[in-house]
Amino acid sequence: MATRATAKPDDWKRLPFAAMSPIPYRAAFDPAQFAELAKGLRPEVMEDKWFIYLDGLDLCFHRSWTGHGVYRVGFERHGETYRVVSALCAEPMLATHGAEYQARCLDFLVENLLLGGSKPFPRPADVAETAPGAFQHGFSGSGYREVPVVRRPWWTFWR
Numbered sequence: 001m002a003t004r005a006t007a008k009p010d011d012w013k014r015l016p017f018a019a020m021s022p023i024p025y026r027a028a029f030d031p032a033q034f035a036e037l038a039k040g041l042r043p044e045v046m047e048d049k050w051f052i053y054l055d056g057l058d059l060c061f062h063r064s065w066t067g068h069g070v071y072r073v074g075f076e077r078h079g080e081t082y083r084v085v086s087a088l089c090a091e092p093m094l095a096t097h098g099a100e101y102q103a104r105c106l107d108f109l110v111e112n113l114l115l116g117g118s119k120p121f122p123r124p125a126d127v128a129e130t131a132p133g134a135f136q137h138g139f140s141g142s143g144y145r146e147v148p149v150v151r152r153p154w155w156t157f158w159r
Contacts, residue, residue, distance in 0.1 A: 007040030012051040014062045017069035021094055025073065025087035025103040027110070034075070034082040037114050047141035050113065057082075061109065071106050097124055101149060105139065112144060120147040 029037060040053040043064040051062045061071035070093055074086035089102040104122040111117040121136040125148040129135055133143055 004039045004041065006038065007042040007051065007053040009053050009055055009060070011042050011053070012062070012064065013067040014051060014060075015067040015069060017060075017072055017088075017090070019091045020069075020072060020088035021091055021099070023071075023087050023089045023094070023099040023103040023106065025106045026084050027107070028081050028083045031080055031082075033115060036116075037082075037110065039114070041113055047137075049139065049141040050109065052109075052114065059110075061106075071102075071109075073106070073110075104149060108144075109140065112142065113140070118144060120145045122147060122149045124148070125150045 037059055038054045040059075041048070041050055042053075043049075043051055049064055051064045051067075053060055057075045057077075059071075059073040059075070060069065061073075062069050068090065070090045072086075072088045073084055075082045076085045077083075087103065087106060089099065089106070093102055101122065101124065108119055108121055111119040121140065121142070121144045123135055123146040127135050133146070136142060136144065136146060
């Protein structure tokens with residue numbers, strides 16, 4: 001993984017977070033992983049779709065072109081572990097594909113863009129693409145292997 005300079009909140013244009021709702025993203029990170037998360041990500045080329053920075057113990061994700069806030073992840077330190085205690089997503093994103101899908105997208109961004117992993121992109125099964133990978137490229141600017149994700153009907157969440 002290439003060395004990244006630490007991104008600071010004022011390094012890029014960003015708008016204040018608007019209406020957000022919780023998503024079911026939960027994770028825990030060791031100190032070395034959290035140090036990588038804390039570096040964030042500053043866009044360098046047009047394909048970089050995200051500006052990510054740590055604000056206190058909140059990891060903030062903004063779209064690089066518009067500055068809109070999309071995800072905000074709150075951490076607490078428990079001994080040597082940093083645990084996610086809250087994960088929020090912008091409501092317009094939730095209206096499109098739902099909270100469970102947005103949690104998968106957030107996990108994809110954390111694992112691949114910040115931790116250097118190669119987790120497959122969770123492409124919605126109902127998305128029709130004119131070219132393979134177009135949806136992923138628009139979301140993350142990346143070309144990882146994809147796995148189709150079928151959206152479950154809302155009533156199945158209570159079973």
